[in-house]
Amino acid sequence: MSHAPQIKIPATYMRGGTSKGVFFRLEDLPAAAQVPGAARDALLLRVIGSPDPYGKQTDGMGGATSSTSKTVILSRSGKPDHDVDYLFGQVSIDKPFVDWSGNCGNLSAAVGSFAIASGLVAADRVPRDGICTVRIWQANIGKTIVAHVPMTDGEVQETGDFELDGVTFPAAEVQVEFMDPADGEGAMFPTGNVVDELDVPGVGTLTVTMINAGIPTIFVNADAIGYTGTELQEAINGDEKALAMFETIRAHGALRMGLISHIEEAAQRQHTPKVAIVAPPADYAASSGKAIAAGDIDLNVRALSMGKLHHAMMGTAAVAIGTAAAIPGTLVNLAAGGGERTAVRFGHPSGTLRVGAEAVQTDDGHWSVTKAVMSRSARVLMEGRVRVPGDFDAA
Template sequence: MAHAAQIKIPATYMRGGTSKGVFFSLKDLPAAAQVPGAARDALLLRVIGSPDPYDKQIDGMGGATSSTSKTVILAKSTRADHDVDYLFGQVSIDKPFVDWSGNCGNLSAAVGSFAISAGLVDPARVPRNGVAVVRVWQANIGKTIIAHVPITDGTVQETGDFELDGVTFPAAEVQLEFMDPAAEEEGGGGSMFPTGNLIDNLEVPGVGTFKATLINAGIPTIFINAEDLGYTGTELQGAINSDPKALAMFETIRAYGALRMGLIKHLDEAAQRQHTPKVAFVAKPLDYVASSGKAIKAGDVDLLVRALSMGKLHHAMMGTAAVAIGTAAAISGTLVNLAAGGVERNAVRFGHPSGTLRVGAEATQVNGEWGVKKAIMSRSARVLMEGFVRVPGDAF
């Protein structure tokens, strides 16, 4: 019996922030996958190695975690005042679907670098030496990201001494500006706080009722006090991810939170929307030891945050969730702001399982509606491998 031969597709494997994924230029994809739909999803699933009942993604490029089961498609922008259109696909590890409902803030750090190297940015906008300002249209959520990419001798500078907790080696710093990150176009009626409240009582049948801040900024996020869940906020991955009951609890909270935020209409829709919303728990500063062995002192941070992604506690912090943290911290009365001392601020440093991260955001209230002009953070990015990915020709 004859079997379809493998085909090869130009691709680049990149780290961006504390994530990594497979990057494609839209024009390099097979024709059937150049448009949204079943063929594109099937191709990306096969590239990453999903669905995998063994949860290992051995037969693909994925790394069997939410941070490493990611894909990116880029093209020259069709929008005025933008250089590149950026589409992010979060690939499920054990189920046959790709979640297109949100952005990846970490991989956003690699978009500008890839776009320049792939010729998607007008060469006239790239200095011989200095910083290239790449204007990115984030197509999943309809938002603008400005990436400041260092350039040396006309090419992207990837090496450097910028250290990012959650990433083993230093690299060049890439500053990101998430413009008008609140109130994504989908869900929540266009409001930063879809319920209209800074704090809600979130009723979760079979689990309990919790104080919660439900916010649409960077990515839809549900914030809950750690102590209300029986945690301290100093937990590392093993404490949560080795506890099936805890994971089931968080998924139930996430589903009811999604319903309350208007992101889904029926509870069972949450299973097909794993990427959003995120669930995070916050606490006031405490001493703890990060997963790297680094000692984090209470005085080093303004608050502690632990967040779950794709059903597991994240090893560091999702970039988009960091935007939500920075935005919520800037608004007096949210659970995040209260955990950070309840004072007005335009930047916050929080502790996560791998260390600390600083994010800046300035929030304003106009006619009773909260907004934020931009959130700023620094990440780094690096090409890990480039060439071709191969998949069976009948895989999509």
Template sequence: MSSTHLPQIKIPATYMRGGTSKGVFFSLDDLPLEAQEPGETRDAILLRVIGSPDPYGKHTDGMGGATSSTSKTVILSQSNKADHDVDYLFGQVAIDKPFIDWSGNCGNLTAAVGSFAISNGLVDADRIPKDGIATVRIWQANIGKTIIAQVPMTDGEVQETGDFELDGVTFPAAEVEVQFLNPADGEGAMFPTGNVVDELEVPAIGDFPAATYKATMINAGIPTIFLNAADIGYTGTELQEAINNDDAALARFEHIRAHGAVKMGLIQNISEAVARQHTPKVAFVAPPADYVTSSGKHIAKADIDVSVRALSMGKLHHAMMGTAAVAIGTAAAIPNTLVNLAAGGKNRQAVTFGHPSGTLKVGAEAEMLDGNWQVKKAIMSRSARVLMEGWVRVPQR
């Protein structure tokens, strides 16, 4: 074999579904030594694992699924932080660019973190019951927040099978309750502008004229910009094909996202948005309405409190990102946000929202402290399952 064509390396890895996402999970100590620290080497290996960048947009030569919800990597390690079991670092991998965004969390994959940590010896054995619920204390390293996962155990092993159904996931599984503590994102105040609703000025782009939109910009779960669906020409009942096949609309959403990111103080100039694709998210809300999901399921407006559609990595999400669900639940609990108003404007401790694949309920309790809104925790249920475990192979550079 020529020295210019080196053999592949083998890295222990687990391919997991968490919520409506899936990704490749690694224990930090299993990565090559030079990839155990952040940097170019780590990113290059993980990009090759996923199969990015792929100009064909298929991830044929990697483990990725060529969508934002399936192009993900997770690195876990035993935590040195007091009262925590595991450190969780998430990388959102771009599909067609050589880029991994480490700026935010993945709430869906959080549901799989606890079970991976237990199964891979990252949680002290005396904290794991033989039967019942194991409480896994997760330090979310991207945003510096604590998450609690309640993982079911049967006969000393993580229970993955069950009858819990999650819209956006085909098969039932065991329920995993996830609690996001103090979910305001780690980059500042919950409302970075100090307002629950702002006027967001967006210059013209393409055939879309300059406009000023009402926007709720919130750091909770993940930085999110909420717009009224009607203000941007939508109903809030759209499915993916209505937006993802419209290049002009996608460019407009990215334009809005970039200007919102500047107003939220996440970037200094809109040109920086290209290097920060994972955050903030853009979502639009509307009062509840009847609609048919992507699987053909009929959702009645009486079944939901509010309709929400959200974009991730430049595309409308097929369901709802877990972190965006935290933002939705938090915003719904705070009076006069756009989410709260679309949901009827009343005080609430939980909200059920409609998304392209169905519905999801998330709980959050808000209170005003020293003139600022605070949310102690947001709670929702997901599920998780190991799809494959063993080694992933990566060509050497």
């Protein structure tokens, strides 16, 4: 039997928002993985421990959920007025592919910290104390993110008293701005409408809002498919029929949004679009047991990621929520009570989150959003070297 010695690759394991992943500097990757392609994907799959038919990722760094099966590659930016290029790879748990079609908003909060600590931000831009503004080029979707990272005594400050629902311990607050968050080159509303009728085989005709902001997202009224909008993970993730329904909605929404050309392509594009259900505010108990009062939120939202209900809320989906809430007539805006608003606080399975966005309508009737803003936190969990068998590129 052939023997493939393990190779060591410098890496950092970080939490960002309610996600965590393995961070690399591009220059530290093996030469074959420094460019897009099969070798890079094979490496990241092996690092995370996928594909795993057992669904546990025991032989890798992944945590067997969409929130913890993530990778990030950073390099100094070649873009004017940017510090770092950020490439995100969502690693499938049970299938042999890495999805590069979108961003991770939660890990965006950790990108600035990693970039500073790794020397990817010019020294003259890093204050000894105060806030370091890191200008990030999000390479997956071609957008700018600005992270405001606290500094103390010349080092990134990670500890603090900022609390984030879905994260057990408090940490330092990192404000993240998603500039011009309409995803990619297309229109914010790919059909030109803030609300559409979507025909879904086996489900029926659903009223939906389909938006490209933060990440392509399909919003559906919860009561239209038999939910209240206050559900926790076990209410959906243990129901195979429900998961199949959501995947059908996602696939047909992706086709209508122009993200795929044929319905079969949805299976190879699991990261985008997202599907979320929305409902007016209502009391519920979060997964931690914390009581969430209807009077403390503007609406309830539950979103699926990589085929499962998310335990909290994806950062990019939060951008989509904030953006849609700011535009009158969307399902998100209507669930929040309608009218004009520049911020919204929504309930999710782990608690609540506030996101701000300002929308303007152009003379030709199209909507644009200059930026969406939210606060997250980030922390290094472990740093050193990750090991993988040296024959990864033959996978």
